[in-house]
Every structure is written in C-alpha cells, then in structure tokens.
Amino acid sequence: EPEVTQTPSHQVTQMGQEVILRCVPISNHLYFYWYRQILGQKVEFLVSFYNNEISEKSEIFDDQFSVERPDGSNFTLKIRSTKLEDSAMYFCASSRPQNNEQFFGPGTRLTVL
Amino acid sequence: GQNIDQPTEMTATEGAIVQINCTYQTSGFNGLFWYQQHAGEAPTFLSYNVLDGLEEKGRFSSFLSRSKGYSYLLLKELQMKDSASYLCAKRGAGGYNKLIFGAGTRLAVHP
Numbered sequence: 001e002p003e004v005t006q007t008p009s010h011q012v013t014q015m016g017q018e019v020i021l022r023c024v025p026i027s028n029h030l031y032f033y034w035y036r037q038i039l040g041q042k043v044e045f046l047v048s049f050y051n052n053e054i055s056e057k058s059e060i061f062d063d064q065f066s067v068e069r070p071d072g073s074n075f076t077l078k079i080r081s082t083k084l085e086d087s088a089m090y091f092c093a094s095s096r097p098q099n100n101e102q103f104f105g106p107g108t109r110l111t112v113l
Numbered sequence: 114g115q116n117i118d119q120p121t122e123m124t125a126t127e128g129a130i131v132q133i134n135c136t137y138q139t140s141g142f143n144g145l146f147w148y149q150q151h152a153g154e155a156p157t158f159l160s161y162n163v164l165d166g167l168e169e170k171g172r173f174s175s176f177l178s179r180s181k182g183y184s185y186l187l188l189k190e191l192q193m194k195d196s197a198s199y200l201c202a203k204r205g206a207g208g209y210n211k212l213i214f215g216a217g218t219r220l221a222v223h224p
Contacts, residue, residue: 031210043156043214056211091155095210102212104155
C-alpha cells in the first residue's frame with residue numbers, strides 16, 4: 001500500500017540554523033500539507049499546497065517558513081532561522097481529490113537547542 | 114473560533130464498547146474526521162462523516178449531527194491495541210481541506 005514518507009525521522013539543530021524537512025507524498029495525490037504537533041499538544045495545520053502554490057496557511061506559517069515542490073516527487077518545508085519553540089513533530093500529509101482523507105507521513109521530530 | 118472539544122481521557126475494559134464524543138463550531142463545516150494516534154506516531158485515518166447519520170466500519174462507527182455540531186466515535190469489542198489517542202478533526206468549507214484538530218481523547222483499555 002502506498003504511503004507518505006518523511007526524512008529525516010529526527011533532526012537536531014541549533015537555534016538560528018536553517019532546516020529542511022523532506023516529504024515524498026503518495027504518487028497520485030495532488031494536495032499536500034504540513035502540520036506540526038508540539039509534544040503533548042494538538043496537531044496544528046501549517047500550510048496546504050496545490051498546483052505548485054500555497055493554497056492556505058495558518059498564522060504559525062510566518063516568513064520564517066517556506067514550502068517547495070522542487071521536482072515531481074518531493075515536498076519540502078524549510079524553516080530559515082529556527083527558534084526553540086519550533087521544536088515539534090512535523091507531519092506531512094497528502095490527499096488525492098480535494099474532499100478525500102489525508103494520509104499522514106510518520107513525521108520528523110525537530111529538536112532546536 | 115474553531116474550538117473542537119472532546120474529553121481528555123477515557124478508560125474502558127477489553128471487550129467493552131466505548132463512545133468518544135466531539136463537539137465543534139458548526140460554521141464553515143465541510144466534514145468531520147476521526148483519526149487514531151499512538152504515542153510518537155502519525156495520525157491514521159479511521160472515519161469520515163459529511164452527512165448526518167452513522168457510518169460503520171467494522172469495529173468502529175462514527176456518527177454526525179450537523180445541526181448540533183456533534184459527532185461521536187464508537188469502538189466495539191475493545192482490544193488492548195486500541196489504547197491510543199483519538200483525534201476529532203473538522204474540515205473547513207471552501208478551502209483546500211485544512212483539518213482543524215481537537216486536542217484528542219487518550220483512551221486506556223484495561224484487561
């Protein structure tokens with residue numbers, strides 16, 4: 001069964017450094033998302049992406065964040081200058097048509113020191 | 114706001130039935146999802162309701178009342194592996210499917 005994959009599984013970085021989290025969505029899906037979950041808290045929407053552009057973003061997704069689909073398979077989330085409060089699990093998700101379930105990847109645990 | 118409310122914790126006995134309730138703000142509604150999340154893992158899809166009524170899927174069923182802004186997830190014949198968090202998520206209308214999640218209900222199944 002096809003699945004969403006994410007790399008790395010765990011990323012440790014120093015405050016102020018840039019990180020890129022990578023995702024490979026399910027191949028015939030057209031809608032892509034990033035969510036985050038701070039430890040012990042709820043899953044929060046960051047951004048949705050369709051047709052090579054951002055379709056919606058949350059207040060969390062400020063100028064420090066960007067997304068890109070550099071080729072036909074990868075979908076990346078970049079945080080330019082990480083802060084301590086960016087420490088969280090970051091989940092990528094994808095869906096096929098607009099109104100279908102979202103399939104989540106296993107997540108990248110980001111730790112900012 | 115986009116408040117989605119569900120109980121924080123529940124406990125149940127193996128083999129029993131448990132109902133996890135969720136209430137949400139009715140404005141801007143385009144579907145209600147339930148996900149299961151084991152500790153340290155990704156949410157996995159359980160069910161989806163967009164019309165009123167009950168959707169049954171094996172041991173899991175989900176109910177929706179749009180006028181009341183209310184849903185529940187029913188788990189039957191509980192097994193130890195059902196110990197997990199259950200996340201209620203509302204999909205907003207008119208957008209590109211962002212899901213607004215509740216804080217989750219942590220279910221502990223005891224022998």
